[in-house]
Amino acid sequence: MDAEQQVRAYHALSKHAPNAYAPGPGHLDWATQPAPFRRYAGSRLLELWQRPLEETPAYDQPFAGPTDPPVPLSRASLAQLLYDSLALSAWKEAGGNRWALRVNPSSGNLHPTEAYLLLPPGAVEAHGLLAHYAPDAHALEVRAELPAPLGQQLAAALPAGGFLLGLASIPWREAWKYGERAYRYCQHDLGHALACVSIAAAIQGWQVRLLRGVAEARLDGLLGLDRDGFHEAEHSDCLLWIGPPAEEFSLPETLLRGLAALELSGAPNRLSRQYREWPELARVHGLCRAPVLPALGWQAPLGYSGNDNPGLPLRPILHRRRSAQAFDGCSGILAELLFAWLRRLLPAHSPVPFAVTGEKPQVDLLLFVHRVQGLEPGLYWLARGDGQPQPDGLRGDFTWQRVHAELPLYRLLEGDARGLAGFLSCGQDIASDGCVALAMLARFDQALAEGAWQYPQLYWECGQIGQLLYLEAEAAGLSGTGIGCFFDDQVHELLELADSRWQSLYHFTIGRAVWDERLSSAPAYPDLRVPPRSDV
Ligand SMILES: Cc1cc2nc3c(=O)[nH]c(=O)nc-3n(C[C@H](O)[C@H](O)[C@H](O)COP(=O)(O)O)c2cc1C
Incomplete structure (x- = not known):
């Protein structure tokens, strides 16, 4: 069977029917429920901030395209982007259980999607950084400080004022509940996350575009996901350019090699006591990884900037x-x-x-x-x-x-x-x-x-x-x-x-929703500070 036929076979196998659901665990084994937050023990934590929700922009504005002018890239503007896209939105509690909700939704609230940032020198600190976003702390975990020559290569490759964001998935988080159908849910969730990031970026005048010039399998090395120490597999799905509207660009080979060879700090946490392999899930993932794709030319079309919701922030x-x-x-x-x-x-x-x-x-x-x-x-x-x-x-x-x-x-x-x-x-x-x-x-x-x-x-x-x-x-x-x-x-x-x-x-x-009155709600981050004046 060729790749297309195998994907078709996976698609058929992962279908639900009234008399036969797709192969799955059959019950929820709470003892092995994966931890919802990836953390890198021992990595340096860069605190992010939260500003009060503002009245601008108007609800309809960002869908038509990034607002003008773009805000400068800084720790405060990154904090804002992540806060508006992938952060926690609330804590819920019922019957002695407590769980977090996020700005991005997720099938079963299992949240397989993780985010990594490749920041050029001067964006947040003097040196360039590879960092993981930890939504539970609303903070960046620094996996590597880029040596100066590599940082300069990254800065030279990227259009001014922007950075790279890699999105990745931990399939086990979904497979724990959904078995072989989990590949689909990881991809749905990734689509939701892409939309969340695009909208939050547009508020700041930034464009989000998929980089097609790096094969997907290679991204694992760039984001540090191919290293030893992961108990449960995590794979990159895409690499995005986020910044002021720009021409399409490619990443030079020496930069890619340098990033893949970085010495990393922090040990990935173990998410589950036990891990079960779902073979078709792993197979379809391998088959669907995007190769190097030809450039499309980044369009910056302007959409409909109507005002269907006047006065609504x-x-x-x-x-x-x-x-x-x-x-x-x-x-x-x-x-x-x-x-x-x-x-x-x-x-x-x-x-x-x-x-x-x-x-x-x-x-x-x-x-x-x-x-x-x-x-x-x-x-x-x-x-x-x-x-x-x-x-x-x-x-x-x-x-x-x-x-x-x-x-x-x-x-x-x-x-x-x-x-x-x-x-x-x-x-x-x-x-x-x-x-x-x-x-x-x-x-x-x-x-x-x-x-x-x-x-x-x-x-x-x-x-x-x-x-x-x-x-x-x-x-x-x-x-x-x-x-x-x-x-x-x-x-x-x-x-x-x-x-x-x-x-x-x-x-x-x-x-019109009917809400469960037994659930109580608490703020996402009761303790976050507003950014210092110098960083706004
Ligand atoms: C891809 C996807 C599939 C979902 N499927 C269902 C579903 O079949 N039934 C359901 O009641 N909720 C479903 N949900 C809703 C999730 O349970 C919900 O997003 C999650 O509990 C987090 O809650 P929140 O959206 O309020 O943040 C789905 C959500 C997503 C993103």
């Missing part, structure tokens, strides 16, 4: 975002609000976050409209990709009636889809009790034809869509929930898909 929304675990089953919304959400999901309207990878959009939406005043209940299709109705391969008897002058939104069928949406999302009531639920359908064959490395990127796009929906829901006083548990082929049967041209990769739901 963005940053409190980023920190307030929560997943609903139940909806009231009766609240509705106006069609205009749904249309504004869908407009936000069009790549041309929101280069932040969709321009990060440079890939063309591959994901369309199947909507289950439950309670939207001005739109009949039923099934709808948002053609995010090419805008065209009736894509090849879908059932022939849908009406494909256009329901909006500008949006490529089409009615497929009228009727009560609440039971259907709940059933398809593994019987979860959240999919039937909201105002609207949706399934994200990816052009699967088209993506895989370009290479197995596109498989994770399809989930990234889904995660980005999910993150925007979380924020849009929160901005409207409602709540969203990502849904990774769904019956894959039952969605495909509904659409009478005869082949694998389209595959459902993620679900989402939005409604």
